[in-house]
Amino acid sequence: MSEKKAILIVDDDTSTVFLLKYTLLNSFGDKYLYETALNAEEALDIIDDLNSSGVKVILILSDWLMPGMKGDEFLLKVNEKHPDIKAIMISGYADREAVEKMCSTIKLRAFISKPWEAENLILEVNKCLN
Numbered sequence: 154m155s156e157k158k159a160i161l162i163v164d165d166d167t168s169t170v171f172l173l174k175y176t177l178l179n180s181f182g183d184k185y186l187y188e189t190a191l192n193a194e195e196a197l198d199i200i201d202d203l204n205s206s207g208v209k210v211i212l213i214l215s216d217w218l219m220p221g222m223k224g225d226e227f228l229l230k231v232n233e234k235h236p237d238i239k240a241i242m243i244s245g246y247a248d249r250e251a252v253e254k255m256c257s258t259i260k261l262r263a264f265i266s267k268p269w270e271a272e273n274l275i276l277e278v279n280k281c282l283n
Contacts, residue, residue, distance in 0.1 A: 156207065156208075156209050157186060157207065157208040157209070158184075158185050158186070158208070158209050158210075158211045159185060159186040159187070159188050159203055159208050159209065159210045159211065160177060160185050160186070160187055160188070160210075160211065160212045160213075160214065160278075161188045161189070161190065161196060161199060161200065161210050161212070161213045161214070162174055162177075162187065162188070162189045162190070162213075162214045162215075163189075163190045163191075163192070163193060163195075163196040163213060163214070163215040163216060163219070163224070163227065164191070164214075164215070164216040164219070164243070165191055165192060165216065165219045165220055166216070167191065169216070169243075169267075170189045170191070173214055173243070173274075174187050174189060176271050176274060176275070177275075177278065180275045180278075181278075185211075186203075186208060188203065188210075192219055192220065192221055192222070193215075193219060193221060193222035193223075193224070193226070193227035193230075194221060194222060196213070196215075196227065197227070197230065197231070200231065200235065200238075204235075210235070210238050211237075211238065211239065211281075211282065212238070212239045212240070212241070212278065212281050212282065213228065213231060213238060213239070213240045213241070214240075214241050214243055214278075215227060215228060215240060215241070215242055215243070216242075216243060216244055217242055217243075217244035217246055218244060218245075218246040224242055224244065225242075225254075225258075225259060228240045228242070228259040228261070229258060229259050231259075232259050232260060236260075239260075239262050239281040240259060240260070240261055240262060241261070241262055241263045241264070241265060241277055241278065241281065242261055242263070242264045242265070243264075243265045243266075243267060243269060243274075244264070244266070244267060245266060245267035245268075262277070262280065262281045263277040263280070263281070265277060
């Protein structure tokens with residue numbers, strides 16, 4: 154039996170979470186589990202819970218500007234504990250310098266500006282998954 158794999162969506166905006174999940178589900182079907190969190194702390198707990206139940210998180214789509222822990226700090230924590238999890242940042246607030254810093258410190262695979270094009274999102278997700 155093959156290992157279950159999950160994609161985790163982290164954003165404080167519920168409509169963004171829904172839209173991202175719908176876009177992924179529409180493109181990849183039931184190939185992956187799609188988990189969601191409304192903040193970084195919740196996402197860290199979800200990663201631990203999934204790992205405990207034998208589900209491997211392979212990709213995180215995270216917002217940058219969230220209450221509490223920002224996306225870059227969250228992804229840094231994830232990278233320290235789970236360096237094999239890939240990450241894509243989706244945000245409308247980070248500047249070029251901040252994005253470049255994130256790419257080097259947290260091995261960010263892509264940065265997508267809000268609002269995003271579904272085709273571009275799926276292209277970047279495919280790059281991470283292949």
